[in-house]
Amino acid sequence: MTKIEIKNLVFGYDSQNILLFDHANLNIDNSWKLGLIGRNGRGKTTLLRLLQDQLEYRGEIIKQINFVYFPQKVTEHNLTVIEMLNKQTQFEEWQVRKELALLDIREDILNLSFDDLSGGEQTKILLALLFADKNNFPLIDEPTNHLDITAREIVANYLRTKKQGFILISHDRAFIDAVVDHVLAIERKKILLYQGNYQSYEMQKKLADDLQQQQNEKAQKEVTRLKQTYREKEKWAKSRESAGKGKNKRKLKISSRPDDTVAKNQMRRAKAIETRMDKKVKEKEQVIKNIDFVEQLNINFKSDHHNSLIKVNKLSLTIGNHKLFKPISFEVKKNEQVAIAGKNGVGKTSLIKSLFGKSKVNYTGTGVIANNISVSIIRQSFDERGTLTDFADRNKIDYQELLNILRKLGTERETFVNRIEDMSLGQKKRIEVARALLIPATLYVWDEPLNYLDVYNRQQLEQLISVYRPTLLLIEHDEHFLSSIGATRIELRAEE
Known part of the structure; x- marks a missing residue:
């Protein structure tokens, strides 16, 4: 089995102030039907581009295979389907016809203009071309867009029965659940790999999130306690500072130490307490940021008299x-x-x-x-x-x-x-x-x-x-x- 190995991957776009991948490490078996999931903007399509060496990065991506990306860019939509396919890449026509049959597409579609096809028909044509190529590893980005419910079932069955592996991005829960045997989730702070389909991933993630939430609540209580302790010690330090200044004034003529020595010592202690407390609070607050919360949306709905x-x-x-x-x-x-x-x-x-x-x-x-x-x-x-x-x-x-x-x-x-x-x-x-x-x-x-x-x-x-x-x-x-x-x-x- 061939593996795709990622070592200490670091990448972020120049226009953004955050890293999408910060020393990420990952091993992917090319026999897996891997579902790549995560919130928009987390870097799913970016990861596919990195695998294809389309972006500069730090770290290593080790692979012994070539990648082919879906959806392929079609520049001449006015050509017939067969002419368009020939423009895209070299292929065996019988192989494309075989894939089209598996996708429930009639053969005469090859002689129609690609531009006249529906979005779902175009998707199936490009998928057929993708899998007619047996030499490269498929990277499939959002194939369900524009597919009707029946077409989604056909494409899901088509991908599920493929013997070769691939990486698939999709947000359709039922579709990805029916197709994949591994899930790679790009989360807020890390990349996590799960064995099983989407339903299995959801169950494992819920258990992990429930545990994380308990830790979050415990950490939040600890943050509150630390801040309260800090306020009390800060108040104490200030009171000692005031007392020290008053004492120095009374002993000014007989003391050999500078007038502000005691005050400075108290300020150093207060600063040390503040530094320690800030460090502890930041450590605890960092734990709280690992879960994606789904917030309630509002809508400006104005019901009227029309029934x-x-x-x-x-x-x-x-x-x-x-x-x-x-x-x-x-x-x-x-x-x-x-x-x-x-x-x-x-x-x-x-x-x-x-x-x-x-x-x-x-x-x-x-x-x-x-x-x-x-x-x-x-x-x-x-x-x-x-x-x-x-x-x-x-x-x-x-x-x-x-x-x-x-x-x-x-x-x-x-x-x-x-x-x-x-x-x-x-x-x-x-x-x-x-x-x-x-x-x-x-x-x-x-x-x-x-x-x-x-x-x-x-x-x-x-x-x-x-x-x-x-x-x-x-x-x-x-x-x-x-x-x-x-x-x-x-x-x-x-x-x-």
Whole structure:
């Protein structure tokens, strides 16, 4: 078995004041199906880049294998699939066809334009190319984005049955649980390796966190006690200092020692006590910082007199001569959460855009939105640029409130000074979510809100919806999330 060995790895971006990896050590067997997890901004994708020697670092990364990264960068989208694949790398066409069959993709897709495929179909094409290459070790970064529920099950089974190992980044708990046999967690202060799937990791982490929390509570009590002791000794030292000064004044004419000798001795003792106490307090407080806490989010939900906010009756969309889905009827009532489901390419995002006047596709049937309601949208694509101050001004939201929500979502303060275009995809998605939560709204429309968000953020949104029950229309493929919020599902079915 070949191993990937990391020794004393030290790395941090110049634009940040913190190290992502501080003398990290790790051994990875290349036969493992390793799930790489951790909060956004902790360095998951960065670690994959370090393995590929794309960044300068201190320490050693010892490997006897070459890596291949997913998603591969596609520059010429207007080519047919087979032409695009040939541009990417050398491969055996029969091998790609075999992988496509395993991914439930029809062979004639090779002759279609890559740009005309749905996001899920493009993902499967690139995965097929990844595993057609038997000579390199796969690094798979967020493969579930844009995959519908059925496609996620197909891809999960595809990866689970592979004989070769890989490293996989994903925030979909059910998906990663079904695929991996080891979990590597990048936590606040360290990297931890667990044997087993995601569920096994969660159980082990909960036990460790419970123990850590007990230690935290004990340490917090000790910090309080130390600070109280320090205050008492500081008060004593000051009283002795005052007494010493008074005594010196009385004995000034008969003492051979300088007037301030006693005072200086008392000050030195007080300073020594302060130094010792500060050291003990910092040691105890350091212990308390090892757990990720999930804070409660707020939402600016403004319920009004409308009982029905969206009413759709026998609606169907057509692009060119192609009807996207069979006529659909549904209603979104106050405090309901309705999820639009369906396979990739069936027209879920097109439906939302048509309801809110963002699309000019042809349609039959009706879709009515209640009058004079405010709507807050989470967009699937995010192309903002500039500083967070600029972003707040453009969207007419309070800058300090934006920073407050970003902190609750787990964004480090050091990131606030970065330009948005320089942030990770997960950090950008947090900004989009924060904006949507701050805008006063009667109706929320979320198009794949969980893409690029970590597990903690997903839990926060689940909790938020359970507490506030905002009126919500969403597109999402995370089965665990939809079940958790109790969403009503509307299935779009393609025309035969």
